[in-house]
Amino acid sequence: MPSFGRVVIEDREATIVTRLPAEAGSGDDRAELITYLVRTQDQWLVDYDRTAEAILNPSPFSSIMGELSRKAESAVDEFGERLQEAMKELEQSAEDALKDDASTRKPSSGG
Structure with a gap:
């Protein structure tokens, strides 16, 4: 099933x-297709000439950019997961330190 990637409106x-x-x-390579739209009388219409041109004469950079985009998304996802793990560890360390501090403090006697 196709999935939709970046949408740019200008x-x-x-x-x-x-x-x-x-x-x-064919492996994991997914083909990417760019559809060009134009807004006419409050409706978005497909610009068939530009879309067909992009299909028939694809830019050699489009596949490179698509691959870079996928790799960047993967790196950001992995970084996010690692950051969450580090935050959990930091939170646990802070809680442990507070518990240790509370248990080593002796109640002061009033007087």
């Missing part, structure tokens, strides 16, 4: 990246 033009499923036996 005034009366927009682009939508669609990631198509990989063909059987």
Whole structure:
């Protein structure tokens, strides 16, 4: 099933990246298709000429940029997971330190 990637809207033009499923036996590579839209009379319409041009004459950089984007997303996700783990460890360390501090303090006698 296709999935939608980046959507960019600039005034009366927009682009939508669609990631198509990989063909059987082709590995994990998913093809990306850019659809160009134009806003006319309060409706978004497909710019068939630009979309067809992008399909028939793809930029050699589009696959590189798509791969970089996927790698960046993966790196950010991994960083987020590691950061959450580190925050949990820090929170646990702080709680342990507070408990240790409270248990070593002797109640002062009034007087």
